[in-house]
Amino acid sequence: MSTILYGAPLSQPTRSVVWFSKLNDIALVEKTVAINKGEQRSDEFKKMNPNMKIPVLNDDGFVLFESVAIAKYLHQKHENTINDQWFPKEIKQRALINSYLDWHHNHFRPRIATCAFAVIGPMLFKTKPLTDDKVQETKRAAFKAIKDLEEQWLKDGKFIADQNAPSLADLFAYGELIQLSFVFGNKEIQLGSSAALNDYPKVKKWCSKMEELPHYGEVHNFLSKFIFKTFSQQSKL
Template sequence: MEFYYFILSPLSRSVLFTAKILDIKLNLKVVSLLKGEQKSEEYAKINPHSKVPTLVDGDFVLSESRAIMIYLFNKHGKSKDDYLYPKDLKKRAKVDQFLYYSASSFVSALLGYFRIVFTGQRQPTEEEKSKFEGALADLDRIYFQNSNFLFGDKPTLADFDLAATLQQMELIKVDFSKYPRISKFLNAVKKSEFFKAGQQEFKQTAEALQKR
């Protein structure tokens, strides 16, 4: 399976976390967002939205990070992996709830603000800042019931999605200390096996970019 990705894309890293835990060897194909490679005509043939990530499995092509995570789980998950995307109807529905919330609201609130600060083009407006802080405060208030991860002490696909998005915020030095549940989550994430995927490449690429 070919995986078209860019390491500074959190939506690519969440898939890498999934592949690591499911022990899937992906044939990695870098699409540099810094060089604008996602906009090439060649890449548009596999992803007409011109975004990363994209998975190519033979003649089957799939975009949307969360759909890719679920496809990999459905294709390669063994019974020992069930905790990632529980079979129990209601538990699975809660994982889906978070993934839809993330795709429709949470990630856009965070990444919108992230892009403004990271590119340094201008100061974020008060409205952008309060949308960003509101999304983090909601996350801290609504999810995690004294648990390390969103729905318990073992991570699900929803946690992979969240871990990658929050890690991105470290590039703009967001202080998470005022969000106790998020801080606890991040501590657990940093000790987790899944989080080893792509970390060296992430750090090297981020450092090279910051030196530019």
């Protein structure tokens, strides 16, 4: 039986789960939910996730939502064939990664996502545009989150939580941060070379390492095309 992931390529958590699955040869059937058309609010989708959020996993009838829970489930299901780096068995290393993942959803993701949505919300979901002051407020909060990533989680300039190799924490952090390409104006989504991050050298170095991982282009190809189209349209206004 197949393992189905319902998500969307513009969704940061969806991309993180997909990237993890590809890096570890986990077979997933990807089914796109048209969030711009409100498909996540359909009665059929609400039966899987009453919170109307993506991604959602259906593993032979076992339905699971919340992206970190999905990634951990896939890791545990396939742990005999997965490199230990992604969610180490060693109790302290795992605790540090869990610590970041908790911080991510309470601090990093809300600030980054809010800033990105200030740009793409009116365009993609027809939300009311924010005032310039409000947009600047979201940018300040986002850069505060990036500063925290630089100073708290990338102290040695390697990977998150003092790891020598990327883990689930890095996949979720990068998956979120790349969404700021809408704000930075990067037509080519390579944050490792983005001038917008010049004040955060550890973050830039870390981004470059993440962008060298296998399947980076494949996972982010849709986002890259969408961002290029977005800025091309804006340049005509």
